Each structure stands twice: as C-alpha cells, then as structure tokens.
Amino acid sequence: MESAAVTSPRPGLTLLHDTDIAAGHHHRWTDTGGVVSLLVQDVLGESRFGMAYCHRLLEVLDRQVKPNSVVPTVSSLPILACEASGGDPCRAAPVAAAWRLVRLAAKLFDDVEDGEPNGQPAEAINLATGLLFVARLALNELAAREIDLDLVRCLDRALNRAMLRACAGQHGDLVASQVGMASIDPEAWLEIALAKSGELLAWAAWAGALVAGADEHILACYRKYGSHLGVLLQVADDFNGVWHPEGTSDLAAGRPTLPVCYGLSVAEARERDFLQALLEQAVEGDDAAEAQARQLLVDLGAQAYLLVVGQVQRRQALEALRSAGCASPAGQQLVALLDRVLPALSADGTSVAAGPVLSAQEVSRWGGNSERCCPQATGGML
Amino acid sequence: MNVLARAVHGLVTGEDMDCVGAPSNLSHLEQEALAGLRFLLRRPPRDLAVLLAQGQWPEPWWSPPLSLPPDQG
Numbered sequence: 528m529e530s531a532a533v534t535s536p537r538p539g540l541t542l543l544h545d546t547d548i549a550a551g552h553h554h555r556w557t558d559t560g561g562v563v564s565l566l567v568q569d570v571l572g573e574s575r576f577g578m579a580y581c582h583r584l585l586e587v588l589d590r591q592v593k594p595n596s597v598v599p600t601v602s603s604l605p606i607l608a609c610e611a612s613g614g615d616p617c618r619a620a621p622v623a624a625a626w627r628l629v630r631l632a633a634k635l636f637d638d639v640e641d642g643e644p645n646g647q648p649a650e651a652i653n654l655a656t657g658l659l660f661v662a663r664l665a666l667n668e669l670a671a672r673e674i675d676l677d678l679v680r681c682l683d684r685a686l687n688r689a690m691l692r693a694c695a696g697q698h699g700d701l702v703a704s705q706v707g708m709a710s711i712d713p714e715a716w717l718e719i720a721l722a723k724s725g726e727l728l729a730w731a732a733w734a735g736a737l738v739a740g741a742d743e744h745i746l747a748c749y750r751k752y753g754s755h756l757g758v759l760l761q762v763a764d765d766f767n768g769v770w771h772p773e774g775t776s777d778l779a780a781g782r783p784t785l786p787v788c789y790g791l792s793v794a795e796a797r798e799r800d801f802l803q804a805l806l807e808q809a810v811e812g813d814d815a816a817e818a819q820a821r822q823l824l825v826d827l828g829a830q831a832y833l834l835v836v837g838q839v840q841r842r843q844a845l846e847a848l849r850s851a852g853c854a855s856p857a858g859q860q861l862v863a864l865l866d867r868v869l870p871a872l873s874a875d876g877t878s879v880a881a882g883p884v885l886s887a888q889e890v891s892r893w894g895g896n897s898e899r900c901c902p903q904a905t906g907g908m909l
Numbered sequence: 910m911n912v913l914a915r916a917v918h919g920l921v922t923g924e925d926m927d928c929v930g931a932p933s934n935l936s937h938l939e940q941e942a943l944a945g946l947r948f949l950l951r952r953p954p955r956d957l958a959v960l961l962a963q964g965q966w967p968e969p970w971w972s973p974p975l976s977l978p979p980d981q982g
Contacts, residue, residue: 826921831920
C-alpha cells in the first residue's frame with residue numbers, strides 16, 4: 528500500500544489517512560495527538576476560516592507539554608484502567624484522546640473564569656468549546672471504527688453526563704466565590720469537588736475499563752477510584768493554592784478553598800468574624816492580612832483537616848482498586864498515580880494495604896515509631 | 910458542623926488531645942485517619958505544611974502545563 532501520510536497544516540505534525548487505519552496500523556492509535564490532528568483537519572481543512580481555526584486548535588494542543596511516559600499521570604488514566612482491566616491499551620486510545628481534549632478545554636475555561644486567560648478570553652472560550660466538540664468526535668468517529676456502536680454511545684452519553692455535572696460543580700464554585708465563602712461548609716466543598724473533578728476522573732477511569740470489557744463490578748470500582756482521585760487532586764490543589772501558590776494565591780483571589788471553608792466552619796463567632804475580615808482584606812491586596820489569614824487557618828487546623836480528608840480519599844481509592852483485583856503493573860501504576868498527588872499520605876512512596884497518615888520515613892524524621900503510627904501498614908496492597 | 914472537621918479542630922487546638930476514641934459517627938477510614946493525625950500532632954513541629962509540601966503534585970491536574978508560544982518563549 529502506498530504511503531498514506533499527508534502534509535500537516537503545520538510543520539512537525541504528520542497526519543494519517545483513513546487508509547492507514549483500515550490497513551490495520553492500530554499501533555498508531557496510541558498516538559492520540561496524531562489522531563486528533565487528523566480529525567480536526569478532516570472537518571476544518573477545506574475553508575480558509577476553518578484552516579485558521581484548525582491551526583489554533585492544533586497549536587494549543589501542541590503546546591501541551593507531553594507527559595513523561597515513565598511516570599503515571601492523569602493523562603494516562605484511561606489507558607492504565609484499560610490495561611489494568613485486562614484490555615489492550617490501544618482500544619482506549621480514542622478515550623484517551625477525548626480525555627486529553629476535555630482536560631485541555633477545562634483548563635482553558637478555568638483560566639478564563641479565574642481571570643487568567645493565556646491570550647484573549649473570547650478566543651480561549653471559542654477554542655475550549657471547539658476542543659469539547661473534537662472530544663466527542665474522537666469518541667464517536669474514532670471509537671466507532673474499533674469498538675461496537677452501542678459501547679460508543681454509552682461512552683459518549685457518560686461523558687456528556689460527566690461534563691454536565693462538572694459544569695454544575697464549577698457553577699457551585701463560582702456562586703460561592705460571588706456570594707461569600709461562608710455559604711459553603713466542608714461538606715458542600717466536597718460535593719463541589721466531587722462534581723467538578725470527581726465526575727470527570729471517574730468517567731476517564733470507568734471508560735478505560737469499559738473498552739477493556741470489564742464487568743459491572745469492575746466498572747463500579749474504577750468509577751469509584753477515579754472519583755476519589757479527583758477529590759484528592761482538589762484537596763492537593765487547594766493546599767497548593769493557599770500555602771504554595773504560583774502567582775496570585777487562592778486567598779488573594781477569594782476562591783472558596785477547603786482550608787477556608789473548614790476555617791470558617793470551625794472557628795468561634797469572634798474568630799470567624801476576624802478570619803472573614805482578613806480574607807476580605809486579602810482580596811483587596813493586603814499582603815499582611817493574607818499572611819495573617821494563612822496563619823490563622825494553620826492554627827485552626829486547616830492543614831490537619833486537609834491531611835485527614837486527603838487520607839480518607841486516598842484510602843477509598845485504594846480500596847476500590849483492591850476490590851477490582853487488579854494486580855498487574857498497570858494496577859500498580861494506578862496506585863503510584865494516587866500516591867503522587869500527596870506523597871505525604873503514602874508509606875514511603877509504596878502502596879500499602881491500609882495507608883497511614885505518616886510513612887515510616889516520615890515517622891522516623893518526626894521522631895516517632897512507625898509501628899505505633901501505622902499498625903496496618905503490613906506491605907504491598909496489590 | 911461537620912463532625913470530622915470538629916474532631917480535627919478539637920485535636921489541633923488541644924481541646925480533644927486526650928480523647929482516646931473518635932466520634933462514633935465517623936467512618937472507619939475517618940477514624941483511622943484521625944488516629945494518624947493524633948499521633949502526628951504529639952510530635953513537634955506541628956506545622957503540617959512541611960509534611961504536606963513534600964513532593965507536591967508537579968502539574969495542574971486538569972491539564973499538563975502549556976509551554977509558552979515561540980514568540981514568548
């Protein structure tokens with residue numbers, strides 16, 4: 528068969544004709560970037576405006592830093608879940624492509640909502656919207672060639688439901704920012720986190736297992752794993768946003784983070800009024816008030832609360848994996864992915880059956896005895 | 910008030926440091942996590958940021974970071 532490669536609209540991207548796929552070059556499907564490029568050009572390549580938009584979409588996609596393949600990342604969630612469920616990871620490539628597009632779109636939308644667009648907000652919104660449609664194309668047009676149509680419909684329907692719930696979660700977040708953080712307590716924060724990130728990660732893990740042909744029980748386990756991973760990521764994100772911000776902190780931005788929701792919910796009336804006043808001053812640019820609010824949150828136990836909530840989420844995710852019975856290297860990668868979020872929660876970087884709050888290494892560093900701290904930590908989980 | 914939040918607050922402020930048991934309406938996992946926290950808080954320093962900051966998630970979870978376009982790089 529003659530070469531099916533066509534010239535990319537930009538240098539460096541090689542696109543493939545359908546004939547490549549028809550010829551059974553399924554290994555190429557693991558190249559999600561190439562698959563997406565093909566889809567976008569197929570739809571937009573015939574008009575001048577279409578080509579301009581195509582260039583911008585591909586440019587945004589190409590600017591995504593490629594993950595290190597050695598280290599498990601959220602990007603690889605569908606592939607890992609598929610492989611851990613006993614499936615051929617190539618079958619999850621269309622899901623992985625859609626997942627990548629959805630996450631990139633979410634980032635663009637999020638940057639606009641946070642007032643930090645990389646470029647013009649209107650263009651970012653239009654690009655993000657386009658990416659969501661390409662994600663659906665990736666599922667409907669690409670998956671249909673590899674997987675039976677009912678399964679594709681199921682994937683698409685579940686993705687739409689997850690995205691809608693994520694939008695609702697984001698709405699809750701935005702409303703809380705506008706009406707005041709005192710309006711949400713830690714339970715409400717958890718509901719929002721579950722909706723805005725838990726639902727999407729649950730879909731990604733579930734979808735990977737689905738294309739592997741997993742049964743209902745296994746699917747439920749992966750959904751649960753993804754959901755708890757998503758909430759754990761939000762916990763870590765809020766910790767970083769308050770105590771290790773890059774740029775404007777979440778306190779200065781007035782975002783309803785878990786530390787703040789916790790602090791306002793546990794403080795006594797006078798202390799709560801004081802914290803509220805500090806937070807308002809922080810939003811107005813008062814650095815001293817921001818530092819004072821940060822310390823008050825520490826004194827109230829906000830860091831401890833994040834540690835406990837994170838540990839509970841991590842343990843629930845680990846239990847889901849254990850219930851799924853995945854003992855494969857891909858399953859271990861899913862554990863490693865979990866432990867990368869907040870390494871302090873895991874036992875010296877390895878998976879444990881009942882993870883302690885402190886690792887043996889940490890206990891030693893803090894002058895304790897690991898046996899006393901984590902009596903359940905008896906070895907590898909999987 | 911959230912029971913878990915109240916329990917953590919009690920532990921951190923010292924109001925509940927001597928309490929051996931955790932509230933019974935907490936889940937098994939929550940009680941275990943509280944037990945770990947209780948152990949941790951008995952050992953100085955109590956600034957958990959030192960612990961939490963170790964090996965932080967290196968990238969925004971929702972998307973790998975975007976590299977700067979060529980004209981800004």
